[in-house]
Amino acid sequence: MATNRTFTMIKPDAVAENHIGGILSMIEQGGFRIVELQKVALTPERAGQFYAVHKERPFYNDLVTYMSSGPIVAAILEKDNAVADFRTLIGATNPANAEEGTIRKKYAKSIEANAVHGSDSDENAQIEGEFFFSK
Numbered sequence: 001m002a003t004n005r006t007f008t009m010i011k012p013d014a015v016a017e018n019h020i021g022g023i024l025s026m027i028e029q030g031g032f033r034i035v036e037l038q039k040v041a042l043t044p045e046r047a048g049q050f051y052a053v054h055k056e057r058p059f060y061n062d063l064v065t066y067m068s069s070g071p072i073v074a075a076i077l078e079k080d081n082a083v084a085d086f087r088t089l090i091g092a093t094n095p096a097n098a099e100e101g102t103i104r105k106k107y108a109k110s111i112e113a114n115a116v117h118g119s120d121s122d123e124n125a126q127i128e129g130e131f132f133f134s135k
């Protein structure tokens with residue numbers, strides 16, 4: 001089951017600019033089924049917890065400030081090969097390097113305000129999904 005699921009967030013910039021519908025539409029068009037969906041605001045503490053893996057990175061404090069700057073949309077998605085296929089659909093972290101047809105190419109504004117999150121492994125998809133949606 002877990003191998004067919006991934007976790008995503010629509011980040012604060014994309015929510016603020018009314019791109020929830022456009023992004024969810026690209027996700028569904030991409031063959032993903034939305035299993036869970038929730039709009040929620042992260043406190044700096046929760047955002048810091050979510051991205052704790054990046055604690056030592058130079059962009060960590062900015063990232064926490066950004067991710068708690070406004071509501072996000074969290075979702076669990078289902079599809080064969082979900083984690084890898086979703087990373088392909090969202091495109092490169094830096095939108096300058098994102099391919100045509102990807103969510104970040106269309107909606108990301110910068111390497112930080114890059115519209116969406118996608119889990120990077122089955123294990124993290126499980127952990128991140130449980131961070132928002134209790135089992």
Ligand code: RTP
Nearest residue numbers: 059063092093111112113114116117118119120
């Ligand atoms: P995500 O985890 O959000 O799906 O993004 P990702 O795997 O493509 O990138 P990652 O290396 O995990 O970085 C997490 C998020 O931190 C912000 N970031 N800012 N200023 C910078 O150089 C920088 N680098 C990364 C982005 O919001 C990135 O998505």
Ligand code: MG
Nearest residue numbers: 117118119120
């Ligand atoms: Mg990542």
